[in-house]
Amino acid sequence: MAGFPRWALMGLMAVQLFYFGMAWTGQINGRVYCDVCADGSMGPEDYFLEGAEVAVLCLTKSGEVLNYQAFTNSKGTFTVAETMPESNRWDMCLARQINSIHQYCNTPGDTFSATKFSYSLSSGRSYMVRPFSYQPVKTPMYCR
Numbered sequence: 001m002a003g004f005p006r007w008a009l010m011g012l013m014a015v016q017l018f019y020f021g022m023a024w025t026g027q028i029n030g031r032v033y034c035d036v037c038a039d040g041s042m043g044p045e046d047y048f049l050e051g052a053e054v055a056v057l058c059l060t061k062s063g064e065v066l067n068y069q070a071f072t073n074s075k076g077t078f079t080v081a082e083t084m085p086e087s088n089r090w091d092m093c094l095a096r097q098i099n100s101i102h103q104y105c106n107t108p109g110d111t112f113s114a115t116k117f118s119y120s121l122s123s124g125r126s127y128m129v130r131p132f133s134y135q136p137v138k139t140p141m142y143c144r
Contacts, residue, residue: 024089026119027081027126028056032072032097034105035133037143042131045143048076049105049134053098056080058090058119066090069098081126090119097132109133 032052036045049072056068070078082090096114100106115129 022086023083024086024123025081025083026090026121026123027079028093028095028119028129029077029079029126030054030095030129031076031131032078032100033076033131033133034100034102035109035135036105036140038109038135038139039143040109040133045140048072049100049102050074050076051101052076052078052132052134053100054078054095054132055098056093056095058093060084060088061091062088064088086123089123093117093119093127095129097134100134102134105134105136107135107137109135 032049032054033042033046034049035042036047037043052072054070054072056070058066058068060066066082068080068082070080072078094114094116097108110133113132117127117129119127121127
């Protein structure tokens with residue numbers, strides 16, 4: 001932050017910690033790939049999908065439901081992260097694939113594609129969900 005005094009930034013962080021109490025940070029990561037042969041496992045013919053949409057819903061310890069939306073990067077990876085008061089941290093989350101923008105690989109590979117999990121990790125730790133997959137509308141001949 002060029003031109004922004006460091007002491008002002010530190011002061012702002014101190015005020016946030018005082019106002020919100022002990023801060024907690026959680027992170028959820030995952031990947032989305034194209035299961036070319038529709039065999040349910042990652043193989044040499046498969047590739048990660050960029051631009052796939054994933055939704056993550058989390059229930060906090062205070063009962064609030066938080067809804068996040070993420071898109072995969074060029075390596076097929078998505079990340080959802082949040083910093084909040086410790087008393088309002090994530091308790092349970094559900095991650096699911098929403099959409100693939102790839103014309104040839106846009107059929108969900110698993111009809112039960114949601115992953116539900118308890119989030120009991122300490123602040124700064126990340127949870128990795130199992131990979132989500134899409135399949136081609138028509139499986140290539142070399143897969144048969």
